[in-house]
Amino acid sequence: MSASPIGSVLAGRYRIDSLIGSGGMADVYRGVDATLDRPVAVKILTDRSGDIRQRFLREARSMARLNHANIVSVYDAGESDGISYIIMELAEGRTLRNLIDEGSTAEHTISLFVELCDALEYAHGQGVIHRDIKPSNIMMLPSGVLKVMDFGLARRTTDVSMSSQAGEIVGTISYLPPERFLGRAGDVAGDLYSVGVVMYEMLTGHLPFESAEEDLVAVIFAHINEPPQPPRSHVPSIPEALDALVLRLLAKDPAQRP
Numbered sequence: 001m002s003a004s005p006i007g008s009v010l011a012g013r014y015r016i017d018s019l020i021g022s023g024g025m026a027d028v029y030r031g032v033d034a035t036l037d038r039p040v041a042v043k044i045l046t047d048r049s050g051d052i053r054q055r056f057l058r059e060a061r062s063m064a065r066l067n068h069a070n071i072v073s074v075y076d077a078g079e080s081d082g083i084s085y086i087i088m089e090l091a092e093g094r095t096l097r098n099l100i101d102e103g104s105t106a107e108h109t110i111s112l113f114v115e116l117c118d119a120l121e122y123a124h125g126q127g128v129i130h131r132d133i134k135p136s137n138i139m140m141l142p143s144g145v146l147k148v149m150d151f152g153l154a155r156r157t158t159d160v161s162m163s164s165q166a167g168e169i170v171g172t173i174s175y176l177p178p179e180r181f182l183g184r185a186g187d188v189a190g191d192l193y194s195v196g197v198v199m200y201e202m203l204t205g206h207l208p209f210e211s212a213e214e215d216l217v218a219v220i221f222a223h224i225n226e227p228p229q230p231p232r233s234h235v236p237s238i239p240e241a242l243d244a245l246v247l248r249l250l251a252k253d254p255a256q257r258p
Helices: 052-064 096-102 106-125 188-204 216-225 240-249
Strands: 014-022 026-033 038-045 074-080 083-088 138-140 146-148
Touching: 014 038, 038 052, 052 074, 052 083, 096 138, 096 188, 106 138, 106 146, 106 188, 188 240
Parallel strands: none
Antiparallel strands: 014 026, 026 038, 038 083, 074 083, 138 146
16 A cells, blocks of 8 residues: 555445554554444555465454453454455553553552453463564553454464464564574463563563663574573562562473463
């Protein structure tokens, strides 16, 4: 897509009002479902190269399987005039990235991660792995309800055709489990590792593995080989049991994670 779709009506039904955010392969707009007279989020594919269209459709199918209070709902998906789109629940509020920047108490972090783990346990039970858990993909609504978003990298646990191509690493490096850098597909344990990274960052304001020079190779090496510093080394007031839980989530061996 070269021209902005703002002001247009997609599929004769979805009015596109304003841009919410842009990603590597899609843009998300605030819109209105004219048939049901309700606000929606409209995700429009911008990169149609290679297997991107299939991945985009996979996202819609993965999310459509999920019906949970803490997961953004998919209402519709399709193509119209050469535009691939997904119509989703409009979730507005603050992402966990905002909360990390503002700072959060251990008690608030625990309550948020109970909801996050509940959502992921449900998704995993439906055979869906998220594979890209990170603060910007987790929204807290004004009501306080947490919503997991962006299953763009999700895959069915039973669908081997969705494995990444040889040598391909998809996701966000700071939150990926070590086994992903070694060429293994994402799984339940991988999502849990990413939860551990987000918890660590929420509790301490730091990532477990950082590079002052933004050296991605050094970060990847640390994920694979180096033990993280305990969260309590940054914030001594963190309860010992919570500190131990985060370290278990960050275990190098997937079998040692909770």
